[in-house]
Amino acid sequence: MEQSYKEERFMFEAEGYRLPAVLSLPQGQVVKWSILLLPGSMANDVDGNYPGIPMRPHMYADLARQLAGHGHAVLRYAKYGEGTGAEIVDEQQVKAHRFFARQRYIAEAAVGKLRAMVPQAKGLALAGHSEGSVHAMLIEQQSASGIDALISLSGPALRYMDLFIYKAQAMAKEQGEIIDFGAFKVNARNYIRAFELMRAGEPFTEEIKADPTMEFFVKSWDPANPLAQDGQQYMRDYDAIDPCSEIARVTSPVLIVQGGMDESGVHADNGERLYQARHTIYPETTQLAFFPDLQHFYKRVQPGVSWQETQAMSEETDSRVSEAISTWLDGLND
Structure with a gap:
């Protein structure tokens, strides 16, 4: 039976930014895994909405709360941009790295923050959405990262x-x-x-x-x-990074989550491409969770709905995704 959750909101500093962050925790049970949600390419608020467009899928908040209900601790954070609540506090530090690499350094700092806040977790997983999945692959490969599992959420397989x-x-x-x-x-x-x-x-x-x-x-x-x-x-x-090559270098167990109605730059066949690239080398620790009726943010899409309409969908993220993630993580501890 799912448990309720509680949330701790705070400001998280990294790479010259002060970013809104939220730690979702299970209430009434022992923490299982700690999970860091790495955001995708656009400027999002802490819940995974995009004020500059505007588009409000709130997927990161939905996933975090659903996973907390399954007993996991989940940290999510905003990306700098108009309306996201993030701010620059050190201009020089911001310029230390180019924008793409900067997102990876922010995520690495968030890994350290999550470890400090939830030291009792059984393991730490990176769950990268879209572009965030590519950063997660690169972070996991570092010998000192200590990442125990990687989850690709609508991740690209192509450059x-x-x-x-x-x-x-x-x-x-x-x-x-x-x-x-x-x-x-x-x-x-x-x-x-x-x-x-x-x-x-x-x-x-x-x-x-x-x-x-x-x-x-x-x-x-x-x-x-x-x-x-x-x-x-x-x-x-x-573009310099080939996700299929990088995921094949990830040694931790990998779960690839893909929607069959994904047309947001990443396409529905990307999940299968990533799966095959990693399964060839690590067949026992590679799993694909494919949902034919879900789009990029895991909203259920009815036949005949246009791509533009799918982008505007704002209902709750389909709970089958968090259930698949939780079941997979629980199995890693067996």
């Missing part, structure tokens, strides 16, 4: 820019030269070529610059814009 390239290629086969993402239409050839050029660190061609469907992207990624330079550097840093 960052390949996520966009492969999606556009698939859509072009169905739709032709101009592909419709719903919020915008774009010339598939120029869109794909733009990502290839960014990967190589080369300027856009005159054809791309003159393409009216690429106007937004050209302005957003203009090398003369300092913010665009930072964004492209982030994308190249992320």
Whole structure:
């Protein structure tokens, strides 16, 4: 029977930021595992909402509370951005690392915080969502990390820019030269070529610059814009990592959780790709939990619902996910 939970809210400092954080704890039972939730690529508040969009899946709060109800201690935290409650307290420290790597250092500091707050836990697991799963893979590989298990939540199996390239290629086969993402239409050839050029660190061609469907992207990624330079550097840093290669280097037990209706950059087949990459080397400690009807934030999707509509879903995260995670963790202690 599930237990109730209690939560401790505090401000957590790392990499020059002060970040809102919440520790969810089981009430009325001994703590089993401690779990750190690593957030994905966008700026989220402590519950996993995205004020800058706005989008309110509150997945991190849902998962943390559900897992606490199963007897686990879960730490979650916000990422810096407008409306997230996070603030910069040391500009120089913030600049010590580039943005992509900075997220890993923040997560490492959070691991230390969680150990200190819940020293009695039977083990410590990293649960990285989307981009956070890639950081979790890299942290686990450090000999001093002492991570006991890794959970990939809607994690990518492809290099960052390949996520966009492969999606556009698939859509072009169905739709032709101009592909419709719903919020915008774009010339598939120029869109794909733009990502290839960014990967190589080369300027856009005159054809791309003159393409009216690429106007937004050209302005957003203009090398003369300092913010665009930072964004492209982030994308190249992320793109340099092959998640399938990295997950194969993780020695702790791995659970891969994937929704079959995931179209948020990460695609539904990414879970199977990650599973096969790791299962080939560690078959006994690799498990896949696949939910055909769930999207990127593990909301149940009805047939015929558009991708844009799935992004706006705000109901509670499906409890089957936390149940699968808890059952898997409990089995590691048997």
